[in-house]
Amino acid sequence: MDKDSMLTHILQSEGPASLLGGQSPVTVINGSQHISPLTSGGPEARGPDGEADSGRPSLDSAIRTALSEGTKTVVLEGPDGSGKTTALQRLVVGWARGRNLQNFSFVFHFGLGRLNSLGGALSLEALMLRHHGHLLPGSVPQLLQDPEGVLFVFDDLDQWRHSLDPSALPHLCSDPGEEAPVSRLVAGLLHGSLLRGASFLVATRPAEGQKFPSGARLQVLGFLKPQREAYMEGFFSADPAAATTARRHMESTLGFYDICTSPRFCWTVCSVYKSLMDAGAKLPETLTQLYVEILARLIQSLQLNEARSRALVSALGKMASHCLLHQHSSCTKEEMDSFGFGQDLASVGVFLRVDGDGPVFSFHSQPMLEFNLATSFLLDASAAEGVEELLERHRGRADFLDVFLTGLSEPAQRRPLEAPLGELDPGRVADFARWFRSSSEATLKGRHKDQHRRRFHLLLQTQNESLVKEVAAASAQTGIGYGDPTLRDCVALNYVFSCIGEMELLNLYRTRDLTEEQAKALAPAMSLCRKINLSDSSLSPGAVPHLASALSGGLTEELDLSHVRLGEEEFRRLCEGLRNCKLRVLKLLACELTEAVCGDLASALTSGAAQLREMDVRFNPIGDRGFVKLCKALQSPLCRLQELKLQKCELTAASMEALMSDRCLLTELDLSLNNLGQEGALLLCHALRRPGCPIEKLSLSRCELTPPVFRELSSALRGGTSRLKSLVVGLNAVGDEGVKPLWEAVAHPNCVHEDLDVEMTGLTDECARDLCAALRAGGALRSLELRNNSLTDASVPALVRAAQDSDSMQEMNLQYNDISEDVFDVMDECGKIRY
Ligand SMILES: Nc1ncnc2c1ncn2[C@@H]1O[C@H](COP(=O)(O)OP(=O)(O)OP(=O)(O)O)[C@@H](O)[C@H]1O
The missing domain is CATH 3.80.10.10 (Ribonuclease Inhibitor)
Structure with missing residues (x-):
C-alpha cells in the first residue's frame, strides 16, 4: 500500500477550528499544541475526582503496546472531546510516516458515523476502494491474502446505528467478495468472520450496555492537571504572562470539573479566555458564565435578529431535551425539522457537529447541550412546564441542568447573553429563584449529605454571597458529615462556608484520601470552623501543609485526627501550624505516633502562642523516651496543657519521674x-x-x-x-x-x-x-x-x-x-x- 497516498488522504481531512468543536485533528497533530492524553486500564483506576496521578501511560503508547503485543481488538472508550479521534489519526499518520505500527502492511481508517448512511449492498473490497480512493485496485486481493497485516481503525462507534450483537444479525459475512449491507460487513469484520486475523482499533464514547466489540478496553482520561498546564502554555506560547493568568484562573474556577479533562473543553476555554483577555474583559467566574460567553459569541457570529436568535435557541433546547430523554447522541434531519430549526438549520454548524451526507446533528459536548436546554427554558414563557417538572423529567440524565439554571437566574451572570437574545423571561426567572430558595432551605435542613453537597454546588454557581448566607446559615450548626468529598465538593463547600463566616464544625470524618488540591480548596473553610473532624481519614502528604496553614491564624479550637496516620515529616508540618493557632483540643488517638514526633509536638506546645488545653494521644507507641520529651514541654511556663490522655502509650516507671514538676498545669x-x-x-x-x-x-x-x-x-x-x-x-x-x-x-x-x-x-x-x-x-x-x-x-x-x-x-x-x-x-x- 502506498503510505504517501494514505498520508495525503488523511491530511486532506483538515477543517477549520471551531469554538466548540476544537481544531481539526490534523492541525493538532502537525502543530505544536499536541499533548499526549492519558489512559488507564479501567474506570476503577480513576481517583475520586476523575483525576489520577500522571504516572499513567500516554494513550498513544498504550495503543501501540497493545497492538504490537498481538491484541486483535483494542477499544478506546472516552467521553466527548477526550481526544480519541485525534489519537487515532495521529497513529495512522505515524504509521504512514513509518514511525509506528510498522507490523501492519495496511491500515484503513473509517468514521462509522459516515458509514451509517451508506445504502445498498457492496463487497468488502468495494467498501475499501470507495473509502480509500488512493488504494490501487490490485492491492486489495494482496491484503485479503494476509489479514494479519491489516489494521482497521473504526472511529465514532457510538454513532453507529446498526446492531453489533451477533444474536440479532441473520448471518455474519465471511466472504470478502460477497455483497452485503455495510452493517453486515462491519459486524462480520468485528466478529472475526470476515478477514479473520485482521486487527481493529475502535473508538467510542461510553454508551450504556455497549458490549460489542469485545477486546482490550482502554479508558481515555484526556488531560489531567499537568497536561492541562502544558496545553495552556502551548496555547498562549506567544504571551507567557497571559498563559500564567489563564492557567491559574482556569485551575481555580473550573479545574475541579471533570469536563476539564476533555482536550476539546480546554481548547474552548483557552479560545474564550484569549479573546476576553485581548479585549481586557473579566474572565468567567463560573461554568455558567463561561457558557453564557460561548453561546453569546456563537449567536452573534450568525448576525441574526433577536427574534430569530431566540427561535434558534429554543429549537436547540428542544433538540437537547430530545437527546437527553431518548438517550440519542445525534438527531436526523427529520428530527431537526420537528424541533423548529426551519431556515436556520443551515447555520447550526456553529453550535453542532454535522456528520455524513445524511446528515446527522449532535452537540459537541454534554454541558453545551444542557446549557442550551437551561437557556431555552428560561427564555420561553409559553411552555406550561415548571422548573420542578423540567428537572424531574430529565432526572438522572442531566448533570448540569440545575447548575446552569441557577447560574442563569443571577442577572450578573446572564447579562452577556441578553445582548443578542434579549431578556430571559422575568416570570420564569422569578419562579426559578423562588423554587431555588425554598428547595435549598428544605434540602439544607435535611441530613442527606449528598443532597447538601449538590446544593452547595448550586450555591457556588450563584456567586451571590448574601443569598448563600440567607439560605445556608440556618444549616450551619447541623454538624453533618461531608466525609470523602470530591474536589468539586471541596470547592463548593469552601465557598458556602466562607460566605457564612464562622462555623461550628467541619466534619470530614472518614475521608479516604484528602489530596493536596482538596485540602488547598478547603483551607479557607477550615480556618473558619471551630471544630474540624478528620478522624478515620487518610491525608496525602501534600494536604498537611494546607491543614497546618488553615490552623495557623484560623479560628479552629478543636481538631480530631484520630486514626489518621501521618509520616514524621507530615507530622512536623502539622506541628508548625500548631505553634500559632487557637487550637484548644487536639485528638491524636491511634495515629501510630512514635518517639520521633514528640519533640515537634513538645516544641509546638511551648511556642508561646499555642493555646492547647487538651491533648489525646492514646494508643500511640511513643514510649518513655517520647513521653519524657512531652514532659519537658509540661515543665515550661509557656505550656498551657491541662488534660493529657496517654492510655496505652508503652510507658513504664522509667518516665514517671519526668512527669510532675511544680510548673505542670495538668488537671487531668x-x-x-x-x-x-x-x-x-x-x-x-x-x-x-x-x-x-x-x-x-x-x-x-x-x-x-x-x-x-x-x-x-x-x-x-x-x-x-x-x-x-x-x-x-x-x-x-x-x-x-x-x-x-x-x-x-x-x-x-x-x-x-x-x-x-x-x-x-x-x-x-x-x-x-x-x-x-x-x-x-x-x-x-x-x-x-x-x-x-x-x-x-x-x-x-x-x-x-x-x-x-x-x-x-x-x-x-x-x-x-x-x-x-x-x-x-x-x-x-x-x-x-x-x-
Ligand atoms: N492530543 C491532543 N492535543 C491537543 N489538543 C487535542 C488533543 N486531542 C484532542 N485535542 C483537542 O480536542 C478536540 C477534540 O478532540 P477529538 O475530536 O479527538 O475528541 P474525541 O474524543 O474524538 O471527541 P468525540 O467523542 O466528540 O468524537 C480537538 O479538536 C482538539 O482541539
Missing part, C-alpha cells in the same frame, strides 16, 4: 493501660502529695498497681493538699485488702473525692462493711464504679441502704457481679443503683 491525666508497676505508680503518688499538685482526675486502669500503691494513693487523698476528685484504678487485681485504704480515704474529711472506679479489682462481700461505713461517713463521693467484681446478694441490702442514705452519692454501678434476680427488687428501691 490518663495513664491507663501502661505497665507502670509499683515503682512507677509510687513515683506518681509522690507527685500527687506535693502541695499545689493540680491533678483532679487520674486514670490508672490496668497499670499493674499493687497494694502499696493503693495505700499511697489513700494517703495522698487524705493528706489535705490533694485536689483529686476522680480516680480510676480499675483492672488492677489487688483484692479487698488492697482496695481497703481507698475506703478509708473516702471516709476521711480531707478527701474531696467525687468519682471512684474500682472495676475488676477483685472485690468480694468482704469489702462491703468498710465500703458502707465509708459512704456513711458523709464524704463527697458521687459515683462508685463496682462493675466486674464478685459481690453477691449478701452485700446488696447494705450497699443499697448506704447509697440511699448518702447525700452525695448519685450512682453506684453493680453490673456484672455475682448478684441474682432475687435481689432485683431490693436494688429497684434505690434509683442510684445500676445493675
Whole structure:
C-alpha cells in the first residue's frame, strides 16, 4: 500500500477550528499544541475526582503496546472531546510516516458515523476502494491474502446505528467478495468472520450496555492537571504572562470539573479566555458564565435578529431535551425539522457537529447541550412546564441542568447573553429563584449529605454571597458529615462556608484520601470552623501543609485526627501550624505516633502562642523516651496543657519521674493501660502529695498497681493538699485488702473525692462493711464504679441502704457481679443503683 497516498488522504481531512468543536485533528497533530492524553486500564483506576496521578501511560503508547503485543481488538472508550479521534489519526499518520505500527502492511481508517448512511449492498473490497480512493485496485486481493497485516481503525462507534450483537444479525459475512449491507460487513469484520486475523482499533464514547466489540478496553482520561498546564502554555506560547493568568484562573474556577479533562473543553476555554483577555474583559467566574460567553459569541457570529436568535435557541433546547430523554447522541434531519430549526438549520454548524451526507446533528459536548436546554427554558414563557417538572423529567440524565439554571437566574451572570437574545423571561426567572430558595432551605435542613453537597454546588454557581448566607446559615450548626468529598465538593463547600463566616464544625470524618488540591480548596473553610473532624481519614502528604496553614491564624479550637496516620515529616508540618493557632483540643488517638514526633509536638506546645488545653494521644507507641520529651514541654511556663490522655502509650516507671514538676498545669491525666508497676505508680503518688499538685482526675486502669500503691494513693487523698476528685484504678487485681485504704480515704474529711472506679479489682462481700461505713461517713463521693467484681446478694441490702442514705452519692454501678434476680427488687428501691 502506498503510505504517501494514505498520508495525503488523511491530511486532506483538515477543517477549520471551531469554538466548540476544537481544531481539526490534523492541525493538532502537525502543530505544536499536541499533548499526549492519558489512559488507564479501567474506570476503577480513576481517583475520586476523575483525576489520577500522571504516572499513567500516554494513550498513544498504550495503543501501540497493545497492538504490537498481538491484541486483535483494542477499544478506546472516552467521553466527548477526550481526544480519541485525534489519537487515532495521529497513529495512522505515524504509521504512514513509518514511525509506528510498522507490523501492519495496511491500515484503513473509517468514521462509522459516515458509514451509517451508506445504502445498498457492496463487497468488502468495494467498501475499501470507495473509502480509500488512493488504494490501487490490485492491492486489495494482496491484503485479503494476509489479514494479519491489516489494521482497521473504526472511529465514532457510538454513532453507529446498526446492531453489533451477533444474536440479532441473520448471518455474519465471511466472504470478502460477497455483497452485503455495510452493517453486515462491519459486524462480520468485528466478529472475526470476515478477514479473520485482521486487527481493529475502535473508538467510542461510553454508551450504556455497549458490549460489542469485545477486546482490550482502554479508558481515555484526556488531560489531567499537568497536561492541562502544558496545553495552556502551548496555547498562549506567544504571551507567557497571559498563559500564567489563564492557567491559574482556569485551575481555580473550573479545574475541579471533570469536563476539564476533555482536550476539546480546554481548547474552548483557552479560545474564550484569549479573546476576553485581548479585549481586557473579566474572565468567567463560573461554568455558567463561561457558557453564557460561548453561546453569546456563537449567536452573534450568525448576525441574526433577536427574534430569530431566540427561535434558534429554543429549537436547540428542544433538540437537547430530545437527546437527553431518548438517550440519542445525534438527531436526523427529520428530527431537526420537528424541533423548529426551519431556515436556520443551515447555520447550526456553529453550535453542532454535522456528520455524513445524511446528515446527522449532535452537540459537541454534554454541558453545551444542557446549557442550551437551561437557556431555552428560561427564555420561553409559553411552555406550561415548571422548573420542578423540567428537572424531574430529565432526572438522572442531566448533570448540569440545575447548575446552569441557577447560574442563569443571577442577572450578573446572564447579562452577556441578553445582548443578542434579549431578556430571559422575568416570570420564569422569578419562579426559578423562588423554587431555588425554598428547595435549598428544605434540602439544607435535611441530613442527606449528598443532597447538601449538590446544593452547595448550586450555591457556588450563584456567586451571590448574601443569598448563600440567607439560605445556608440556618444549616450551619447541623454538624453533618461531608466525609470523602470530591474536589468539586471541596470547592463548593469552601465557598458556602466562607460566605457564612464562622462555623461550628467541619466534619470530614472518614475521608479516604484528602489530596493536596482538596485540602488547598478547603483551607479557607477550615480556618473558619471551630471544630474540624478528620478522624478515620487518610491525608496525602501534600494536604498537611494546607491543614497546618488553615490552623495557623484560623479560628479552629478543636481538631480530631484520630486514626489518621501521618509520616514524621507530615507530622512536623502539622506541628508548625500548631505553634500559632487557637487550637484548644487536639485528638491524636491511634495515629501510630512514635518517639520521633514528640519533640515537634513538645516544641509546638511551648511556642508561646499555642493555646492547647487538651491533648489525646492514646494508643500511640511513643514510649518513655517520647513521653519524657512531652514532659519537658509540661515543665515550661509557656505550656498551657491541662488534660493529657496517654492510655496505652508503652510507658513504664522509667518516665514517671519526668512527669510532675511544680510548673505542670495538668488537671487531668490518663495513664491507663501502661505497665507502670509499683515503682512507677509510687513515683506518681509522690507527685500527687506535693502541695499545689493540680491533678483532679487520674486514670490508672490496668497499670499493674499493687497494694502499696493503693495505700499511697489513700494517703495522698487524705493528706489535705490533694485536689483529686476522680480516680480510676480499675483492672488492677489487688483484692479487698488492697482496695481497703481507698475506703478509708473516702471516709476521711480531707478527701474531696467525687468519682471512684474500682472495676475488676477483685472485690468480694468482704469489702462491703468498710465500703458502707465509708459512704456513711458523709464524704463527697458521687459515683462508685463496682462493675466486674464478685459481690453477691449478701452485700446488696447494705450497699443499697448506704447509697440511699448518702447525700452525695448519685450512682453506684453493680453490673456484672455475682448478684441474682432475687435481689432485683431490693436494688429497684434505690434509683442510684445500676445493675
Ligand atoms: N492530543 C491532543 N492535543 C491537543 N489538543 C487535542 C488533543 N486531542 C484532542 N485535542 C483537542 O480536542 C478536540 C477534540 O478532540 P477529538 O475530536 O479527538 O475528541 P474525541 O474524543 O474524538 O471527541 P468525540 O467523542 O466528540 O468524537 C480537538 O479538536 C482538539 O482541539
